[in-house]
Amino acid sequence: MTESLGIIVNGASGRMGYRQHLVRSLLPIRDEGGILLPDGTRVPIRLKLVGRNAAKISEVAERHGIDDWTTDLDEALADDDFQIYFDGLITQLRAENLRKAMKAGKAIYTEKPTAESFEDALALAREAKEAGVKAGVVHDKLYLPGLRKLKDLIDSGFFGDILSVRGEFGYWVFEGDWVPSQRPSWNYRTEDGGGIVTDMYPHWNYVIEELFGRIASVQTTIATHIPKRWDEQGEEYTATAEDAAYGLFVLENGVIVSLNSSWDVRVHRDELVEFQIDGTKGSAVVGLHKARIQPRELTPKPVWNPDIPDPINHRDFWLEVPEREVYDNGFKVQWEEFLRAVVLDEPYPYDLLSGARGVRLAEVGLQAAADGRRIDLEPLTEADL
Numbered sequence: 001m002t003e004s005l006g007i008i009v010n011g012a013s014g015r016m017g018y019r020q021h022l023v024r025s026l027l028p029i030r031d032e033g034g035i036l037l038p039d040g041t042r043v044p045i046r047l048k049l050v051g052r053n054a055a056k057i058s059e060v061a062e063r064h065g066i067d068d069w070t071t072d073l074d075e076a077l078a079d080d081d082f083q084i085y086f087d088g089l090i091t092q093l094r095a096e097n098l099r100k101a102m103k104a105g106k107a108i109y110t111e112k113p114t115a116e117s118f119e120d121a122l123a124l125a126r127e128a129k130e131a132g133v134k135a136g137v138v139h140d141k142l143y144l145p146g147l148r149k150l151k152d153l154i155d156s157g158f159f160g161d162i163l164s165v166r167g168e169f170g171y172w173v174f175e176g177d178w179v180p181s182q183r184p185s186w187n188y189r190t191e192d193g194g195g196i197v198t199d200m201y202p203h204w205n206y207v208i209e210e211l212f213g214r215i216a217s218v219q220t221t222i223a224t225h226i227p228k229r230w231d232e233q234g235e236e237y238t239a240t241a242e243d244a245a246y247g248l249f250v251l252e253n254g255v256i257v258s259l260n261s262s263w264d265v266r267v268h269r270d271e272l273v274e275f276q277i278d279g280t281k282g283s284a285v286v287g288l289h290k291a292r293i294q295p296r297e298l299t300p301k302p303v304w305n306p307d308i309p310d311p312i313n314h315r316d317f318w319l320e321v322p323e324r325e326v327y328d329n330g331f332k333v334q335w336e337e338f339l340r341a342v343v344l345d346e347p348y349p350y351d352l353l354s355g356a357r358g359v360r361l362a363e364v365g366l367q368a369a370a371d372g373r374r375i376d377l378e379p380l381t382e383a384d385l
């Protein structure tokens with residue numbers, strides 16, 4: 001039995017690396033005494049932070065009572081006391097670092113997308129399989145309370161046959177001239193790995209796959225609605241990446257999914273992402289946290305008459321799904337599952353192959369947009385590695 005788990009955290013000062021992975025996931029797991037096993041015991045975790053800026057990374061380490069930090073990744077990977085490598089760096093640096101970590105015999109856990117191209121993402125999945133390395137890829141949206149409630153609704157048979165899913169993701173990201181932007185500027189430059197398709201389609205892939213079925217074809221229209229933005233230094237730059245994507249996905253089982261992703265939309269919804277699922281026996285609207293349902297028994301009967309105001313208040317006929325459990329931070333829950341799989345040497349489903357399918361959806365989505373056509377997707381399973 002493992003006595004403790006050492007985790008190398010690369011990118012601990014980044015937006016995701018710091019807030020979600022370090023502060024909301026790994027530090028609470030450390031402070032709770034480690035990873036909880038089915039027999040009730042805990043395996044403590046130790047962290048080693050890696051960053052390119054010594055002043056910055058040592059400050060983060062000190063602030064959170066972490067003794068171990070370095071600016072030298074190779075040195076960190078050579079330390080046998082640390083069995084797991086986490087990567088939260090910008091996407092372009094990921095594949096190379098994951099390869100180094102695998103070569104050093106580490107299990108790997110990584111942010112998405114796993115690589116810059118599908119070819120490379122698939123190669124990484126193959127290499128992990130050949131090396132017998134356990135790997136996990138962030139699939140955080142599956143752990144959101146709203147999507148967990150949706151999964152329960154699906155499993156209960158509430159919807160009957162699911163017909164269609166429509167999703168709206170997005171919010172207004174300030175251009176950066178008079179109000180500083182709330183996202184990093186590289187997000188808006190293709191040459192730096194930016195673009196909303198590369199960012200969001202890896203998420204949409206696992207959300208759709210896990211909840212509704214395998215994606216059989218993709219159509220997408222993209223736009224760079226805001227062509228100029230201002231960066232972290234207040235300098236104007238040209239946005240070379242798309243900032244909105246309008247996607248249509250047909251699933252193998254016939255379900256139609258349409259998803260809009262945009263950084264140029266002002267929110268008139270309850271949450272920053274919302275999905276409406278319509279089925280023969282009922283419908284649901286779910287967001288990050290809340291889920292509302294309308295069973296067929298509660299469905300009003302609208303009649304189209306533009307001459308009078310609608311006599312039905314449609315929102316009156318929806319019921320809120322109650323909170324039946326306490327939902328911990330999704331990133332933390334996934335970390336716990338992955339670490340347990342490492343300690344117990346059990347298979348882990350959200351691996352580099354799943355990550356590669358996500359990268360493929362982004363690549364194919366961009367291709368479909370460039371060519372103005374629908375592209376079919378073949379199944380991609382363990383047998384293809």
Ligand SMILES: NC(=O)c1ccc[n+]([C@@H]2O[C@H](COP(=O)([O-])OP(=O)(O)OC[C@H]3O[C@@H](n4cnc5c(N)ncnc54)[C@H](O)[C@@H]3O)[C@@H](O)[C@H]2O)c1
Nearest residue numbers: 011013014015016017052088089090091111112113138184
């Ligand atoms: N799961 C999610 O919901 C989610 C959300 C946003 C971003 N992400 C992913 O997380 C990753 C990081 O995104 P972010 O928004 O935190 O970006 P960020 O710019 O805030 O952080 C990037 C990190 O990479 C480091 N870095 C940048 N250039 C480097 C270089 N040349 N050498 C060494 N280190 C370097 C930075 O110091 C920082 O620690 C991306 O791959 C992104 O796709 C995931």
